[in-house]
Structure formats: structure tokens, C-alpha cells
Amino acid sequence: MDFQPDAGLDTFRQDVREFVRAGLPAELAGKPRGSVRSQRAEVERWQRVLNEKGWGAPYWAQKDGGTGWSVLQQLIFDEECVAAGTPTQDGFAQKLLGPVLNAFASPEQKAEHLPHIFSGTRLWCQGFSEPGSGSDLASLRTRADRDGDHYVVNGQKIWTSYAHEADWIFLLVRTDQEARKQAGITFLLVDMKTPGITVRPIRSIDDCHHLNETFFDNVRVPVANRIGAEGDGWKITKFLLNNEHATAADLPILKRYLMEIRKLAASQKAGRNSLIARHEFALRLARFDAEVNAIAMMVKRVAAMEQDHSPAAHAMGSMLKIRGTELQQRMSEFLVESLGDYGAVAYPEPHAEGAEPPLPMQGMGRGIANEMFFRRASTIYGGTSEVQRGIIAKAVFQL
Ligand SMILES: Cc1cc2nc3c(=O)[nH]c(=O)nc-3n(C[C@H](O)[C@H](O)[C@H](O)COP(=O)(O)OP(=O)(O)OC[C@H]3O[C@@H](n4cnc5c(N)ncnc54)[C@H](O)[C@@H]3O)c2cc1C
Known part of the structure; x- marks a missing residue:
């Protein structure tokens, strides 16, 4: 490992800085709210600017339509955006779900979801944690029972950041009650407008509303919205968290x-x-x-x-x-x-x-x-x- 300054990375930083300086619309500058995700219109507008430059998915491989940047280049991009006060992208879609879709989704699922990630028109949230299942995620209890072409989801998620603004949620559910706990978990994509979903705000210590409790009461989710096979949820989660x-x-x-x-x-x-x-x-x-x-x-x-x-x-x-x-x-x-x-x-x-x-x-x-x-x-x-x-x-x- 070489700790010497890297001229290539320095040039890359200059390029990103110049792009952000020239490309950031004046009305968006300085709009980000610290660690809070930008508002929908700002996310969409910033995605348009990034897409025009070919940087709409800064963290993905080129074969998936991303920039193919190294981790250090990605960090430089983030540093320059944070320093300049650009809007945020949808981090859940870009950094967590996107790589999962690229690696595990069917062509139909990719065609359904990836264009919206590039355009910023479908905001996501992450439904993993439950009361009693945070660090020990594999103990989660929200269940999905098969009923023909659908799963019927019942249970509760907690600390669901931005669930109140999200269009879709990626969700871990238990599809096998008997199997070893990691083996019975499945990864589903759920439209937040599906009947039976209730989102309740949790006000955090910073006196803001970004966290929620999310309840699922007989929520019918098409089997076609499952990523990977039934029971693959843990493998996919390890991939997602390993990034x-x-x-x-x-x-x-x-x-x-x-x-x-x-x-x-x-x-x-x-x-x-x-x-x-x-x-x-x-x-x-x-x-x-x-x-x-x-x-x-x-x-x-x-x-x-x-x-x-x-x-x-x-x-x-x-x-x-x-x-x-x-x-x-x-x-x-x-x-x-x-x-x-x-x-x-x-x-x-x-x-x-x-x-x-x-x-x-x-x-x-x-x-x-x-x-x-x-x-x-x-x-x-x-x-x-x-x-x-x-x-x-x-x-x-x-x-
Ligand atoms: C601001 C915020 C945003 C979040 N956003 C999301 C989100 O969008 N989606 C989502 O699914 N989740 C989200 N989470 C939940 C987050 O992932 C969990 O809070 C975290 O995994 C810890 O789980 P827990 O809160 O259930 O605590 P617990 O796991 O119950 O832990 C309680 C205490 O026990 C300790 N502990 C637990 N296990 C061990 C161990 N093995 N060894 C030693 N100590 C241990 C913990 O360190 C902690 O001090 C968010 C949380 C916060 C605070």
C-alpha cells in the first residue's frame, strides 16, 4: 500500500470539483440538510445533472451503467459534493439496493427499477430492523406466507428512515418458520402504496422526523417482487452490507x-x-x-x-x-x-x-x-x- 500522493487521484479531484462548480444549479447550492436526505425535487434535479455527465450511478460498475470508479474515486466524488453542498442522491437506492439489483435481480426486475434509480423518481427505504431484531437481524419475525402468486406480509419494522417519503421499500421477511434462522429469510421489494402498510413517525433526539415505525397488515406482495430465490435473503443481505x-x-x-x-x-x-x-x-x-x-x-x-x-x-x-x-x-x-x-x-x-x-x-x-x-x-x-x-x-x- 502506497501512502504517497497520487497524481491521478488529484487530477480526478480537480475534474470533479470543476464539474460540481459548473454543474450545480445555483438554486440547489447549499440546500442539503446536513445528514438529512434532500427533498424529492432536489434529488431528481441533481440526478438529471449527474446523468448528463454520465455520473448518475457513481458507485456502480461500468457494465451496470455506473462510472466504474474505484472506492477512492467514489470517496473523492462524495467529498467534493459534501464540501460544495450539492443535494444528496437517494443513498438507499444508489449504495444499497442498486448493487443488489445489479447482482441478483431478473432482467424484468432491472427493467422495472433501474431507470427510476437513474432518474431519482422512485425513492427507497430499507425495512430490515424490527423491535428486538437490530444487531441480531437474523432473528427477524415479520412473516410472508405464500398465497398463489402473492406473499401475504404481516409484522413490524422500526427505525425505517424516510419511510414516510419513500415510494418503495426493500424488505426482509421470514418465509420459512422452521428453517435455521438465517435460512428462512427472503428479500422482497414492496410498493409503499400497497394496502395494509402503515407508517408512524418517530421523532428523534435532533427533533426531526426521519425515522418511522412501519407496520404490515396482510400486505399482498407479488411473488414477482422477490429478489433471488425464497430463502436467499440472508445471502443477499450479507452482500448488501459488505459493500x-x-x-x-x-x-x-x-x-x-x-x-x-x-x-x-x-x-x-x-x-x-x-x-x-x-x-x-x-x-x-x-x-x-x-x-x-x-x-x-x-x-x-x-x-x-x-x-x-x-x-x-x-x-x-x-x-x-x-x-x-x-x-x-x-x-x-x-x-x-x-x-x-x-x-x-x-x-x-x-x-x-x-x-x-x-x-x-x-x-x-x-x-x-x-x-x-x-x-x-x-x-x-x-x-x-x-x-x-x-x-x-x-x-x-x-x-
Ligand atoms: C438514525 C438511525 C437510522 C436507522 N435507519 C434504519 C433504516 O433505515 N432501516 C433499518 O432497517 N434500520 C435502521 N436503523 C436501525 C439500526 O440498524 C439498528 O438500530 C441497529 O442495528 C442496532 O439495533 P437495535 O437498535 O435493535 O439495538 P440492539 O441490537 O437491541 O442493541 C441494544 C444494545 O445492545 C448492544 N448489543 C447488541 N448485540 C450485541 C453483541 N452481540 N455484543 C455486544 N453488544 C451488543 C448494542 O450495541 C446496543 O448497545 C436505524 C437506526 C438509527 C439510530
Whole structure:
């Protein structure tokens, strides 16, 4: 693994930066709401801009209509978009479901769903977690019973991000009550307009609505909406969750926080002087800078391991997840501290009218207090820190 600067990647970054600078419509700039997905119209508009450039699916292989970028190129693309404040794409469709469809779906299923992912006209949500089945996902109980050409789905999902806005959900269900728990799981695609689906909001600590409980009451799902064979759900889920070792730290958001802290260092005053003149502030900024750089190095290493199909990439990804998410929490707390009175501003709904935060945090798109509270969840979603530590322990002690 070579840690030297890579001229090819530097040129790539310049190209992406130039494209984003020229291609981002003025009315979309600075619209993203921190970690909250952009609104439907913004997602669609941004997809159109990306499609014109041939970048509509930045994380997919060329044979699937994607850019064929390496993991490091994908991260550079994300970093430049986050830094410039572009709208988000539909991450569930692009990063989770899309690769699954490309690998496992039938030609008919691809023809039905892939064009909508490219156009951004069909938003997705992920129906995996249930009350009592989060870390131990294989214990899930939502059941699907076969009735002719349909499955009849009954049960409950929880923490379903954006279910209230989504058009479709990809869902794990139990189709075999007798089989070993991993073996009885099946992967279904379900239209959220199907009768029998109820979505109830969960308001999170950041005082926003992105989470939900989703109930299924005799929901009839065509068998044609099953991905893979009955009982393949666990294999598909492992494929889906295995895609993200190098990205587990969310390096783009760490770099964005660093950029914001640097801006505050010069623009915010502590008494008569800029914040940066305070020894303690300068020291903490320098520490964050070093920590983000260390993560960036580790990301390179994990990306190289992934390319070599090294089995250690899994545990290294867990280390990145723990280090990255803890750093997200500390940096967002520091931003709140550094903003003084502004730091206390929080918005009830990031999409609500007049929800623009005041200067100097315009760039973050919503009150940094919301962002700090949201980041409390980063050590839970995507696999809790305790579960990640278990994975590391297994690898280190060869349990
Ligand atoms: C903001 C947010 C968004 C989310 N979005 C989605 C979504 O869109 N779709 C979806 O399906 N899910 C989503 N989730 C759910 C998420 O995947 C789960 O919260 C996560 O997997 C943890 O499961 P749990 O909440 O059931 O906690 P549990 O698994 O019940 O864990 C409870 C506690 O026990 C600990 N623990 C559990 N097992 C072990 C173990 N083996 N070793 C040591 N400690 C252990 C955990 O670390 C935790 O501290 C989201 C969660 C959050 C917070």
C-alpha cells in the first residue's frame, strides 16, 4: 500500500470539483440538510445533472451503467459534493439496493427499477430492523406466507428512515418458520402504496422526523417482487452490507466539519480576537486535523485491502466505523461550542419554510445543534460500536 500522493487521484479531484462548480444549479447550492436526505425535487434535479455527465450511478460498475470508479474515486466524488453542498442522491437506492439489483435481480426486475434509480423518481427505504431484531437481524419475525402468486406480509419494522417519503421499500421477511434462522429469510421489494402498510413517525433526539415505525397488515406482495430465490435473503443481505468497509467512517462529513471549524477559526471572535488566537482552540483544531488525516490514511489502506479481497478488510472497516463515528460526534460537539450563541440554534424540521440557519453556519444547511444531536446515532446505525468491537475481537483473537 502506497501512502504517497497520487497524481491521478488529484487530477480526478480537480475534474470533479470543476464539474460540481459548473454543474450545480445555483438554486440547489447549499440546500442539503446536513445528514438529512434532500427533498424529492432536489434529488431528481441533481440526478438529471449527474446523468448528463454520465455520473448518475457513481458507485456502480461500468457494465451496470455506473462510472466504474474505484472506492477512492467514489470517496473523492462524495467529498467534493459534501464540501460544495450539492443535494444528496437517494443513498438507499444508489449504495444499497442498486448493487443488489445489479447482482441478483431478473432482467424484468432491472427493467422495472433501474431507470427510476437513474432518474431519482422512485425513492427507497430499507425495512430490515424490527423491535428486538437490530444487531441480531437474523432473528427477524415479520412473516410472508405464500398465497398463489402473492406473499401475504404481516409484522413490524422500526427505525425505517424516510419511510414516510419513500415510494418503495426493500424488505426482509421470514418465509420459512422452521428453517435455521438465517435460512428462512427472503428479500422482497414492496410498493409503499400497497394496502395494509402503515407508517408512524418517530421523532428523534435532533427533533426531526426521519425515522418511522412501519407496520404490515396482510400486505399482498407479488411473488414477482422477490429478489433471488425464497430463502436467499440472508445471502443477499450479507452482500448488501459488505459493500461499505472503506466508507464506514464517513470521511466526507469529517472533512466538511474540519472545513467548517477552520472557517470559524477565522470568522468567530473570542473577545476581540479571532477564535484561532486562543491557544486551546488552535490545539483542538490541530488535533482534529491530525485525526481526520489519520482516518483518511486508514481509508486508503482499507480500500486497498478491499481491492485485494483481504479478509482483514472487514475488521479494519469496523475500526474505521468506531473511530470515524466517535470523531463525528466530537467534531460536531466542538462546532456547537465554537459557535457560542449560534450553536444553540436548532430547527424543528429541516425542510420547513424559513428553516435556513443564520450565518455563520449557512454552509451546514441546518442548525449545527440538530447535526450534533443526529450524530449521537452514528455509533448505532450501520452496526453499533459494541458489535464492531466484537468483529475486531474475533479477527484479532481468531475466535
Ligand atoms: C438514525 C438511525 C437510522 C436507522 N435507519 C434504519 C433504516 O433505515 N432501516 C433499518 O432497517 N434500520 C435502521 N436503523 C436501525 C439500526 O440498524 C439498528 O438500530 C441497529 O442495528 C442496532 O439495533 P437495535 O437498535 O435493535 O439495538 P440492539 O441490537 O437491541 O442493541 C441494544 C444494545 O445492545 C448492544 N448489543 C447488541 N448485540 C450485541 C453483541 N452481540 N455484543 C455486544 N453488544 C451488543 C448494542 O450495541 C446496543 O448497545 C436505524 C437506526 C438509527 C439510530
